[in-house]
Amino acid sequence: MTDSPIRHDWTIAEVEALFALPFADLMFRAQSAHREHHDPNAVQMSTLLSIKTGACPEDCKYCPQSVRYDTGLERETLVPLDEVRTRAQAAKDAGATRFCMGAAWRSPKKRDVEAVAAMIREVRALGMETCATLGMLTPAQAHELKDAGLDYYNHNVDTSPEFYGEIITTRTYQDRLDTLAAVRDAGLNVCCGGIVGMGETTRDRASMLATLANLPHHPESVPINQLVRVPGTPLAGEAPVDPFDFVRTIAVARVVMPKSFVRLSAGRETMSDEMQSLCFLAGANSIFYGEKLLTTGNPDVARDRALLERLGIHTLTPPALAEPAEHVHGPDCAHAHAPARPGAACNATRQR
Numbered sequence: 104m105t106d107s108p109i110r111h112d113w114t115i116a117e118v119e120a121l122f123a124l125p126f127a128d129l130m131f132r133a134q135s136a137h138r139e140h141h142d143p144n145a146v147q148m149s150t151l152l153s154i155k156t157g158a159c160p161e162d163c164k165y166c167p168q169s170v171r172y173d174t175g176l177e178r179e180t181l182v183p184l185d186e187v188r189t190r191a192q193a194a195k196d197a198g199a200t201r202f203c204m205g206a207a208w209r210s211p212k213k214r215d216v217e218a219v220a221a222m223i224r225e226v227r228a229l230g231m232e233t234c235a236t237l238g239m240l241t242p243a244q245a246h247e248l249k250d251a252g253l254d255y256y257n258h259n260v261d262t263s264p265e266f267y268g269e270i271i272t273t274r275t276y277q278d279r280l281d282t283l284a285a286v287r288d289a290g291l292n293v294c295c296g297g298i299v300g301m302g303e304t305t306r307d308r309a310s311m312l313a314t315l316a317n318l319p320h321h322p323e324s325v326p327i328n329q330l331v332r333v334p335g336t337p338l339a340g341e342a343p344v345d346p347f348d349f350v351r352t353i354a355v356a357r358v359v360m361p362k363s364f365v366r367l368s369a370g371r372e373t374m375s376d377e378m379q380s381l382c383f384l385a386g387a388n389s390i391f392y393g394e395k396l397l398t399t400g401n402p403d404v405a406r407d408r409a410l411l412e413r414l415g416i417h418t419l420t421p422p423a424l425a426e427p428a429e430h431v432h433g434p435d436c437a438h439a440h441a442p443a444r445p446g447a448a449c450n451a452t453r454q455r
């Protein structure tokens with residue numbers, strides 16, 4: 104048996120007990136699990152693009168894109184295909200390996216799925232992994248996206264089943280689980296996580312992570328977002344999260360889902376480099392990369408590259424995107440991983 108077996112039978116009390124460990128003990132557990140299953144110095148990089156912004160009919164209390172809150176956001180129609188291609192190419196050139204397209208929909212219509220399928224084909228043709236987050240999906244829609252070449256679908260549980268009703272009333276927790284099952288059944292990789300800082304208790308955080316870990320398969324990607332408190336949303340006045348509590352959430356996610364990529368997601372713009380480093384030490388091995396999330400800010404590429412270089416972290420190239428083994432850095436090498444000295448073996452090819 105390995106030290107951190109893949110379990111699907113976590114009780115909330117067990118996960119709460121992980122949260123209650125002394126910080127150093129929890130970090131040790133997380134580091135041990137991380138090093139058992141991952142390269143501890145590699146981070147996966149995804150770039151987001153909002154392909155349809157604002158005017159969403161849902162009432163998610165954290166979200167600047169809900170039509171119900173006045174956040175001053177300009178609503179936008181579907182982004183044209185050539186702009187998607189340009190933005191994806193720019194993301195690739197900057198060093199991202201996955202391109203995530205997000206739409207402010209409750210669920211996509213037939214023509215929406217067709218339009219997104221065309222976007223997926225464009226992004227794939229550039230040699231990037233694809234991800235989409237479009238709201239609730241039917242099993243048929245999940246298959247259609249898979250057939251277009253989609254690699255990942257993001258759909259978050261957001262919080263615990265117990266706290267969920269305080270945050271969203273226009274769709275149920277079961278709706279979310281149904282979409283996740285449709286996505287999994289279609290053979291897509293699942294990206295599913297939640298938000299910290301919406302007024303939930305530690306028990307809610309434990310319950311959310313137990314929900315994710317007790318899915319029939321752990322999500323391949325688990326985004327942990329710190330609430331971005333957007334003026335005009337009902338949660339704008341929430342108290343900031345204790346940074347150590349946020350790091351603990353990352354660490355517990357790492358322990359209960361040891362093989363998953365845990366993404367340090369929204370909220371990085373206001374985090375210090377030291378705080379982000381603690382998150383990496385706690386087992387985060389994925390980030391959103393690029394100046395913007397969907398509608399809010401993210402650290403710029405220069406800041407992220409500098410941080411990764413200072414920490415000796417290189418970016419992870421998925422096996423399907425890896426180049427032939429003999430590639431070395433040249434003066435024109437576009438790889439953004441640090442360190443990237445001309446003549447050095449290219450980190451991209453050293454990845455599994």
Ligand code: SAM
Nearest residue numbers: 165166206207208236237238259328330331369
């Ligand atoms: N409309 C689709 C949906 O809700 O499934 C896709 C886009 S939605 C913006 C994707 C996720 O972004 C949400 O589930 C939530 O976890 C996250 N998110 C949205 N607003 C946020 C905020 N202010 N702070 C942190 N995370 C946020």
Ligand code: DTB
Nearest residue numbers: 205236326368369396397398399
């Ligand atoms: C996820 O868990 N976080 C991302 C992505 N999945 C789609 C979105 C964060 C959004 C933050 C608020 C905004 O930029 O609008």
Ligand code: SF4
Nearest residue numbers: 159161163166169207
């Ligand atoms: Fe709409 Fe998604 Fe925002 Fe909820 S999180 S209001 S579904 S865009």
